[in-house]
Amino acid sequence: DTGVSQNPRHKITKRGQNVTFRCDPISEHNRLYWYRQTLGQGPEFLTYFQNEAQLEKSRLLSDRFSAERPKGSFSTLEIQRTEQGDSAMYLCASSLDPGWADTQYFGPGTRLTVL
């Protein structure tokens, strides 16, 4: 399978715990994006990387959130001291830049439930 993969697919945690999600982009894609989607809403942009450089962060990305992309390959998104409001689907996408098509390809997402 050469698509975007995300692990785990589901995560249930207690409030106050730390969680980490992983995203493996399509192998030749140099851009990687993180989005968050709550029920009934469209995805909201969190942050993105070009290779290993984190180029943009949304205001939604509080200090409790941190993302890394070491070596410009896979990426991790960590949420510290989780809150119930963090419950959502976390989506990862990748794309190839520069590219006329510039389509973002999405993974299946990680569904986080904070109890």
Added chain:
Amino acid sequence: KQEVTQIPAALSVPEGENLVLNCSFTDSAIYNLQWFRQDPGKGLTSLLLIQSSQREQTSGRLNASLDKSSGRSTLYIAASQPGDSATYLCAVRPLGGGGADGLTFGKGTHLIIQP
């Protein structure tokens, strides 16, 4: 701040009908517009991408148009089938440097095709 609105929020039609989904955006300074499909509990599948200089794109039974100056896009689905049932999301990528590349999504149109 860019805002994307999709109308209708939900639509239920009999199989075989042609239908139109609407998307509007408030800031015409966009790089491209992308239509996605999302099945329940799943990630997003890219359907069509229209660059800002283009007027429309077609793929099979799908046709998407873009009128950047008026801030509107439509997704036309011909001869609808039950397998087309899903949520359809419209997203715009901003125009501009500095890495402002996160997509802004609408809330989607939830489509049900009755057999």
